[in-house]
Structures are given as structure tokens and as C-alpha cells.
Amino acid sequence: MKEEDKYIIRKSLLELATKGVRSTSIDRELSAKNSHRISNISDNDIHNLWDSVTLLGAQLSRPAYDPYRETISLTTSIGRETTTSKKIILTMPIIIYGDGILNTAVDSFNVIHIALNRLMENNSMTIGLTISKDNDLKKLGDNRKYPIFQKLSNDIITNDNNKLEESLSCSEGIILECREDNSVDIFKDLRNKFAGPVIAEITNNNFSDDMIIPLLLDVGVDGIFVDTEEFTKSFGHGGKRHTMAIICELRHAIDSYYNKRRKNNDGVSLIVSGNINSSGNIAKAIALGADVIAYGTSLLIANAEVHDNYLLKKISLGSSDIDAIAEKICKHLKATRMEIKAITAAMGYSNLHNISSSDLRTSNIEASIQGDILIEGVEKSYIEILESLFDKYLQKEGIQIDDMQRQRIMLSLIGNRRILQ
Amino acid sequence: MPYSRDVLDLKRRLLNEVTSGRTGYFDTVKIIREARKAEDGKVPYAGMGARAGNEYFESLEILGADINANYLGNNSRNDINTSFKIGGRYSDNVIDTDAPFFVSGMSYGSLKLPAKIALHLALNRLAEEEGIRIMMNTGEGGALPWELYSSAEMCSHNAMLQNEAIIDYTDRLLKAHNLESFGKEQLFRRLYPLVTQYASGRFWRDPSYLLNADAIEIKIGQGAKIGHGGLLPAEKVTDLVAENRGIPSYRAAHSPSRHLDILGPEDLVAKVLELREITDWKKPIIVKIGASRVYDDVEIILKSYADAISIDGYVGGTGAAPLEVRDGIGINTIPALELAKDAITDYYSIHGRKYDHGGSNDNSSCKLLVHGGVWDSERIAKCIALGADGVGIGTGFMLTMGCTLVQDCYTNTCPAGLTGSFEKLDILSTVDRIVNYVKGTLQELRNIARSLGKKSIYEIKRDNLVVTDELASIVTELSFREGRGYHNLIYQKITDELLQMSSSSSTPQPSTTSQLQNQSDRLKEKSILKGGDPFY
Numbered sequence: 001m002k003e004e005d006k007y008i009i010r011k012s013l014l015e016l017a018t019k020g021v022r023s024t025s026i027d028r029e030l031s032a033k034n035s036h037r038i039s040n041i042s043d044n045d046i047h048n049l050w051d052s053v054t055l056l057g058a059q060l061s062r063p064a065y066d067p068y069r070e071t072i073s074l075t076t077s078i079g080r081e082t083t084t085s086k087k088i089i090l091t092m093p094i095i096i097y098g099d100g101i102l103n104t105a106v107d108s109f110n111v112i113h114i115a116l117n118r119l120m121e122n123n124s125m126t127i128g129l130t131i132s133k134d135n136d137l138k139k140l141g142d143n144r145k146y147p148i149f150q151k152l153s154n155d156i157i158t159n160d161n162n163k164l165e166e167s168l169s170c171s172e173g174i175i176l177e178c179r180e181d182n183s184v185d186i187f188k189d190l191r192n193k194f195a196g197p198v199i200a201e202i203t204n205n206n207f208s209d210d211m212i213i214p215l216l217l218d219v220g221v222d223g224i225f226v227d228t229e230e231f232t233k234s235f236g237h238g239g240k241r242h243t244m245a246i247i248c249e250l251r252h253a254i255d256s257y258y259n260k261r262r263k264n265n266d267g268v269s270l271i272v273s274g275n276i277n278s279s280g281n282i283a284k285a286i287a288l289g290a291d292v293i294a295y296g297t298s299l300l301i302a303n304a305e306v307h308d309n310y311l312l313k314k315i316s317l318g319s320s321d322i323d324a325i326a327e328k329i330c331k332h333l334k335a336t337r338m339e340i341k342a343i344t345a346a347m348g349y350s351n352l353h354n355i356s357s358s359d360l361r362t363s364n365i366e367a368s369i370q371g372d373i374l375i376e377g378v379e380k381s382y383i384e385i386l387e388s389l390f391d392k393y394l395q396k397e398g399i400q401i402d403d404m405q406r407q408r409i410m411l412s413l414i415g416n417r418r419i420l421q
Numbered sequence: 422m423p424y425s426r427d428v429l430d431l432k433r434r435l436l437n438e439v440t441s442g443r444t445g446y447f448d449t450v451k452i453i454r455e456a457r458k459a460e461d462g463k464v465p466y467a468g469m470g471a472r473a474g475n476e477y478f479e480s481l482e483i484l485g486a487d488i489n490a491n492y493l494g495n496n497s498r499n500d501i502n503t504s505f506k507i508g509g510r511y512s513d514n515v516i517d518t519d520a521p522f523f524v525s526g527m528s529y530g531s532l533k534l535p536a537k538i539a540l541h542l543a544l545n546r547l548a549e550e551e552g553i554r555i556m557m558n559t560g561e562g563g564a565l566p567w568e569l570y571s572s573a574e575m576c577s578h579n580a581m582l583q584n585e586a587i588i589d590y591t592d593r594l595l596k597a598h599n600l601e602s603f604g605k606e607q608l609f610r611r612l613y614p615l616v617t618q619y620a621s622g623r624f625w626r627d628p629s630y631l632l633n634a635d636a637i638e639i640k641i642g643q644g645a646k647i648g649h650g651g652l653l654p655a656e657k658v659t660d661l662v663a664e665n666r667g668i669p670s671y672r673a674a675h676s677p678s679r680h681l682d683i684l685g686p687e688d689l690v691a692k693v694l695e696l697r698e699i700t701d702w703k704k705p706i707i708v709k710i711g712a713s714r715v716y717d718d719v720e721i722i723l724k725s726y727a728d729a730i731s732i733d734g735y736v737g738g739t740g741a742a743p744l745e746v747r748d749g750i751g752i753n754t755i756p757a758l759e760l761a762k763d764a765i766t767d768y769y770s771i772h773g774r775k776y777d778h779g780g781s782n783d784n785s786s787c788k789l790l791v792h793g794g795v796w797d798s799e800r801i802a803k804c805i806a807l808g809a810d811g812v813g814i815g816t817g818f819m820l821t822m823g824c825t826l827v828q829d830c831y832t833n834t835c836p837a838g839l840t841g842s843f844e845k846l847d848i849l850s851t852v853d854r855i856v857n858y859v860k861g862t863l864q865e866l867r868n869i870a871r872s873l874g875k876k877s878i879y880e881i882k883r884d885n886l887v888v889t890d891e892l893a894s895i896v897t898e899l900s901f902r903e904g905r906g907y908h909n910l911i912y913q914k915i916t917d918e919l920l921q922m923s924s925s926s927s928t929p930q931p932s933t934t935s936q937l938q939n940q941s942d943r944l945k946e947k948s949i950l951k952g953g954d955p956f957y
Contacts, residue, residue, distance in 0.1 A: 017854035025799040057647030061717035064648035064678040280749030331462030346648030377756020
């Protein structure tokens with residue numbers, strides 16, 4: 001039950017239990033309280049759409065795995081078979097990312113460095129790290145045991161060849177923002193210079209360009225990176241767009257690239273960041289088509305005490321403090337790994353990446369539209385329901401319309417849904 | 422697994438900090454969860470039901486129902502039939518109870534002894550003084566001695582009282598909880614039907630657990646942790662709990678995520694037949710699943726010689742489940758009920774039979790029980806109207822006993838003293854409240870049926886329900902109050918769009934436009950829209 005409903009439920013039942021009668025039922029009170037919820041969908045509701053999406057568990061028709069006794073694989077590799085000679089293998093689909101945790105604090109690089117090394121040594125967990133400034137690389141120290149994804153700036157690419165060589169030599173993967181003026185040629189150039197995975201970052205400017213992903217994949221880009229935080233500020237059809245809509249669209253673009261060429265996907269990764277902040281959301285995002293989750297703010301929260309006391313005030317930490325915070329990050333990531341394993345096993349899979357969008361159900365029409373997710377109990381998405389009713393209507397009334405008109409009506413049916421209701 | 426106080430302090434500071442910069446999507450619960458993970462490096466657990474809403478119930482309305490409709494001044498108990506039967510499809514015995522709801526599985530171990538005693542005494546008092554027999558499920562943690570060794574058809578309780586081992590265990594149980602004042606004569610009688618759970622952990626001492634119950638429930642899964650095994654943390658496995666379950670004490674009691682001998686349909690058939698042989702084909706057998714792939718699972722159960730199917734929506738409660746599994750896996754109760762009903766209807770139509778959903782007196786058909794988010798009479802009536810035969814209530818009884826919804830059931834810190842803590846539970850007043858709750862709920866159910874002019878609560882059917890939002894209409898295929906279903910709304914929108922398109926196009930097609938106009942008018946008339954889809 002929801003936190004805000006608890007009072008009503010408890011009050012009503014206790015009234016019945018102590019007096020033997022009560023004045024009104026729980027549902028009446030709840031629906032009176034929540035009546036506004038149906039007509040207005042706020043931005044915050046859109047932000048919390050993950051909560052109304054659930055995964056299907058394993059029961060009789062599919063036996064569950066046991067995460068405590070059986071091997072559940074979360075391993076993810078980044079890099080395409082055909083283009084990359086040095087693939088990166090992550091033991092869980094997480095890359096630490098986020099200016100929030102890295103750049104506000106003096107010693108935060110040191111902390112993350114110790115934590116990721118420790119995870120690798122003690123628990124054989126390989127987790128990636130993104131860094132966005134080239135001089136940050138030096139702060140990380142020498143004995144690094146985890147892969148680095150460096151976000152290259154466009155200046156280095158165009159102006160400073162020596163620096164570029166240096167950057168390429170000390171990172172395992174690179175991320176470069178895809179811009180119209182440089183994109184394809186620069187990626188082609190990088191591909192030839194660099195053996196590890198080359199990831200292209202898609203931004204708001206070129207997201208709607210249908211051609212960009214096929215062009216990038218043609219020149220050998222290994223993955224698409226997207227920070228959905230940027231996108232969700234913009235407005236899509238009649239409202240705010242949620243991370244799940246972006247994942248769906250990019251996954252569709254990647255799949256249709258391979259379908260058109262009648263090839264199998266040779267390992268293009270979709271790396272997604274933004275509004276994926278719990279193990280459940282990681283599993284849901286992966287079900288929708290993401291391969292790797294760039295994860296940051298949850299770590300910030302996990303270490304908020306330290307964040308609050310030292311990091312924001314930019315006080316240098318003693319070595320024992322650094323050690324303690326690193327230990328917390330390790331614990332947090334270990335618990336997260338166990339949670340993801342538990343979810344995967346409970347769904348009846350031994351590999352996280354076997355989860356697909358057919359394992360998702362939603363109890364929210366908006367989520368069904370944005371993520372193309374089936375509605376629970378109906379096993380159809382809202383768009384499928386609309387289309388089948390539309391077909392029935394046209395057939396019965398004998399009206400013929402062309403594809404353009406049909407598309408226009410469908411779009412406006414979806415877009416105006418909230419207003420018409 | 423208690424967590425340190427600093428976590429609680431820091432989360433308050435954090436809440437301000439994190440939410441001020443961002444759009445506020447980190448709520449308190451998420452922050453505590455992340456902080457706990459960093460604090461102890463373990464998967465955070467949680468008690469009771471999922472945090473999600475179960476808005477389908479709110480969006481359904483029983484037209485004309487009044488829970489206080491006592492206007493005839495007729496308070497007689499017998500004017501409205503509320504009896505609920507289970508068994509008889511393959512079993513010889515049929516359990517006959519007086520209420521369409523029952524106490525769903527809450528085991529000794531997850532509940533402390535005083536709470537279990539309160540439930541036992543309350544159900545006895547209801548049966549004895551009020552003539553209301555309601556069924557109780559033991560949960561998967563084994564049954565208490567007085568539940569197993571004291572039913573009416575069992576040997577006389579005097580004989581049982583002489584059984585030293587049982588008496589010794591009972592004495593120790595009562596002493597450990599300072600409850601010696603409870604006379605054993607008072608405890609060793611059971612006047613209500615008992616269902617014991619046959620779960621993957623197999624927590625029981627001897628076959629009397631199966632033989633002395635009135636029905637057996639094979640628990641494949643439960644709503645709160647579908648596909649995930651149960652876990653009773655080590656600190657709750659006291660010597661007495663361990664002895665009752667037949668496991669080592671102070672070690673976490675982990676039930677596997679699946680029955681090691683039930684992996685598919687054939688295994689289930691074999692298991693049901695095995696239990697039938699053990700119980701001499703007498704006891705009804707129920708199979709319980711958590712709601713996920715409900716249609717497929719129900720089809721399998723229907724073919725497995727079970728007497729009843731029990732479905733638990735993911736909002737259903739639990740003693741301890743990993744938070745993410747509890748909140749992220751499963752579907753809601755009402756959609757699950759719809760899918761189960763579809764599966765049952767399809768099964769019977771293949772066999773050339775029509776299935777009458779909801780409390781049919783025909784015991785030869787499979788009964789459908791639902792759990793999850795059902796707490797009061799109105800929700801019970803809604804489930805029955807949608808096709809359920811019986812409804813399991815867990816959290817409703819917990820709240821009645823004084824649960825404060827802190828949801829820390831897995832720690833030994835229950836503020837109400839229900840799931841384990843030093844807080845003392847006042848058993849006598851708790852019994853009173855349970856009795857009131859059951860009587861009140863049953864009276865409200867009768868009032869609902871009476872206000873609709875029905876003679877039995879099972880006469881409440883789908884026609885008595887309306888929905889108040891589009892999603893509920895899609896899931897249940899029910900209409901809104903004014904008689905329009907979701908299809909009508911969508912047809913209306915399509916017509917409006919087509920009209921707008923043809924009026925804006927440069928070469929309007931006269932025939933189509935007028936046709937559409939007619940159609941639009943037609944759709945707007947309520948009379949035509951009555952009964953859902955106008956085309957069919």
C-alpha cells in the first residue's frame with residue numbers, strides 16, 4: 001500500500017474492529033482523496049512511471065532459479081565482434097557515471113578508485129567508470145584494475161593530436177558526443193586509431209535524426225550512450241518523456257539497422273543514464289532494451305553522510321575516512337548485485353540479459369504508451385488496443401483512409417488522451 | 422537486520438539536499454533503502470505488501486451498495502447467504518464455512534505466539550458464540566500443537582493432553598511467552614477449519630501436519646515474493662520456532678525459491694496425487710501461486726486434480742521479502758483475477774461445460790480464491806462480483822490486531838508486538854477486536870447484498886459494478902457509470918478526429934461527413950451506448 005493511504009486504511013479497519021460498525025468504506029475514502037489523480041498527470045507522476053511497471057515472476061509455467069545456490073550471470077561485454085579487438089567485460093551491467101559524485105568533491109576520485117579496485121580484488125566484480133576530464137585520469141593513480149571510459153571533448157579531437165594519443169593509450173573505452181558537424185568522419189578516424197570500444201553519445205540535437213544511428217554503426221561504433229536526463233526535460237507527445245520511451249526508441253533504431261541488413265546484432269551496447277536508480281529499475285531498463293546502466297546518484301545517496309559532512313565543503317579527507325567511504329561504496333554495489341541476481345532468478349532466468357520487454361507489465365496507460373509495455377490482465381499495449389478498435393471502427397463504417405491520415409489520427413488520439421479524458 | 426540510527430538521521434538531511442536540486446523523485450523510502458545497502462552490504466528486506474497502489478479497487482464501484490444498509494431493521498443472520506464451500510472436485514470432504522473470506526497464511530515464526538493465540542481464540546469464539554466458522558491457513562511455518570491435535574473429529578483432547586511430548590512442548594511455548602495463565606483446556610480445542618501449507622521449505626515435524634488439517638495448500642509462490650524463496654532471519658528462529666519447524670535454531674530458515682520436486686505440470690500432478698493418497702482422498706487440495714503468468718499457471722493447476730486455485734496479487738503482504746523483489750515483480754490482484762477467470766472459462770468450455778463464476782454451489786468445479794490488497798467488505802464484494810469464490814485476508818487481520826504499518830516485520834522491533842519484539846500484546850482485547858472485525862465485515866457484506874436486493878452475496882455479479890477510470894475499464898471490460906465502456910470513449914474520439922479531418926480537408930467527401938456526423942450523434946446518445954460496444 002502507498003504511504004499516504006496507510007492512515008485511511010488503518011483508521012477505517014480499527015473503527016470496525018473496536019466498534020463493530022464504521023461510517024464509510026476504505027475505497028470510498030481513498031477514491032475521494034485521490035480523485036484528482038485520474039484527471040491530472042503531473043510531471044512528477046511521469047518521473048515515477050517506473051513504479052507502475054512490474055516484471056513477471058516465475059511460478060509453475062516457468063520454474064524460478066535460486067540466487068543463493070545457482071549461478072546467475074550478470075556479465076556484459078561492450079564491443080562489437082566485428083569491429084573491436086579489445087572488448088570490455090563487466091561482471092555487472094553498471095558503469096559509474098555522474099558529475100554529481102565525481103566533480104563536487106576533492107577526494108571523490110580517490111574513493112571511487114579504491115572502491116572499484118577493492119571490488120575487483122576481493123569480489124572479482126568488474127565495474128566501469130566514466131571520467132569526463134582528461135586530467136582526472138591522473139588523479140586515479142597507477143594500479144588501476146577496472147576499465148575506464150573516457151569522455152573525450154571535441155577540442156582534443158580536432159586540435160591536439162598528441163593529447164588525443166595520450167588519452168587513447170590510457171583508457172579502455174572512449175565516449176564521444178555525436179555532433180552534426182563532425183560526427184561520422186571523426187568516429188571513423190577514432191575507430192582506426194583505437195582498439196577498444198568507441199561509444200557515441202546521442203544528445204537531444206540529433207536524437208530525432210533517423211539516419212544517425214545507421215551511419216554510426218556503419219563506421220564501427222560499438223555502443224550508443226544516452227543521458228536521458230537531458231531528454232526528459234523536453235516535451236514529447238502531450239507530455240514529458242520518460243527514460244523508458246528513450247530506451248525503446250534507441251533499441252528500436254538499433255534493431256531495425258540489423259533487420260534491414262538481415263544480420264544478427266554483433267554486440268552493439270546501449271548505455272543509458274538518468275532516472276534509473278534502483279536494482280528494480282535496472283532490471284526494467286534492461287528488459288526494455290538497455291545493455292548497461294550508467295549509475296551514479298544512488299551512490300551519492302548511499303554515502304550521503306560523508307557527502308554532507310566533507311565532500312560538499314571540500315575538506316580533504318584523511319586516509320581512514322577515504323577507506324571507510326570506499327568500503328561503503330563496495331557494500332552498496334555488492335548489495336545491488338545480489339538484488340539484481342535475486343530479481344533475475346525470481347523471473348526464472350539465469351542470465352540478466354535474457355529478460356525482454358515481454359516480461360514487463362504495467363498498471364499505467366502512460367507507461368504503456370511511453371515504453372510500449374503490455375497492460376497487466378489484458379496482455380495488450382494501449383496502442384494495440386487503440387489500433388484494433390480503430391480497425392474495427394473503419395471496417396464497420398466502411399471508411400477508407402490512407403496511412404498518413406491513419407497515423408495522424410493515432411498520434412492525436414495518443415497525444416490528446418489526457419485532455420479528452 | 423536492524424540498521425543504525427545514523428541512517429535515519431542522515432536520510433533527513435539528505436532528503437532536503439537531494440530533493441532541492443532535482444525534481445524530487447527520490448522519496449524517503451528510496452533514500453533509506455540506498456543508505457541501508459551501504460551500511461550493511463546486504464539486500465534490504467521489507468515486510469507487508471508492495472508500496473504500489475492497488476487503484477483498481479478504488480476505481481471499481483458497486484452501484485447502489487451501502488455497507489450500512491440496515492433499513493429493513495432486519496438484523497437476522499440468516500436472511501442473506503454468505504456460506505462458502507471448498508473441496509468436492511476430487512476430494513471426499515467439503516469444507517463448509519460461514520464467510521466468503523478466511524485468514525490467509527501467517528505462520529508461527531513470522532507472527533509471535535500471542536498473535537497466533539489471539540487468532541486461534543477469536544476464531545473459536547466466533548464459531549462457538551456467533552456460529553460463524555471461518556477458515557484459517559497456517560502459513561508455511563508449521564502449525565501449533567493446539568491447531569493440529571484438537572479438532573472435533575480428532576481423538577478426544579483428554580487423550581491428546583496425555584501425550585507427553587506435545588504437552589511438554591506446549592508448556593515450554595507458553596512459558597517462553599509468559600502465558601502460563603492460559604489453560605491448556607482453553608487452547609486445545611479447534612472449532613474452525615484449518616488449512617496447512619505445503620511449501621518448498623517443508624517446515625513441519627511429522628505427517629500429522631498433513632493428516633490433521635482440514636485441507637492442504639500447496640504453495641508454489643506468494644504475491645510478495647514471486648519466484649523468490651521465503652526467509653526467516655536467524656534471530657527469529659528461536660529454539661521453539663525451530664522445534665516447531667523441525668530445523669536448527671538461530672540459523673536463517675531459507676525456503677527454496679521453487680519446490681525441488683515440482684518443476685512443471687507433470688510434477689504438480691504427481692504431487693497432488695501423492696498428497697491425495699496420504700490423506701486418503703479426503704482432504705481438499707488448494708494450489709497457491711503468486712500472480713504473474715496467471716493464465717498459463719491456472720491452466721496447469723486446473724489439470725492437476727486440485728480442488729481450488731489460490732492467487733496472490735503482488736500487493737499481498739509478507740513477513741520478509743527483498744524490497745526490490747516485493748515491489749518489482751508480479752501483477753495486481755484484479756488483473757490476475759481476470760486472467761484466472763479467463764483461463765477457467767476456457768478450460769471448462771473446452772470440456773463442454775459452462776462455468777458459473779463466484780460461489781457456485783456446484784462443488785465439482787474448481788474454486789478460485791484471491792488474496793492481495795483485500796481488507797474490507799467492499800473489496801471482498803468486488804472480488805466476488807468479478808468471479809472469485811473466496812477471499813484471503815492477511816493484512817486486514819494484522820491491522821485489526823493492532824499493526825501500525827511500520828513494515829519492519831522482519832526485524833524484532835514490531836511496535837505492536839505482533840511479529841516479534843518486547844512489546845506485549847494484550848490477547849483478550851485483540852480477540853475482541855478480531856471478533857468484531859469478522860462480525861462487522863460479515864454484516865457489511867450482508868448489508869451490501871441486501872441493498873442490492875440479493876439473497877446471497879454470490880448473486881452480486883459484474884452488472885452491479887461500474888468503473889471510474891479508463892484503465893480499470895480496459896482491464897475489467899466494465900462500463901463507466903453512464904453506461905459507456907472504454908471502447909465507447911475511444912470510438913467517440915476517433916469519430917471526432919475523422920470529422921475534424923474531413924472538415925479541414927479541401928475536398929470534403931459529403932457522404933462520409935454526414936455519415937460520421939450521424940455516427941457521432943449516435944455515439945453521444947446514452948441509450949445506444951448502454952451495454953458496451955455499439956457495434957456488437
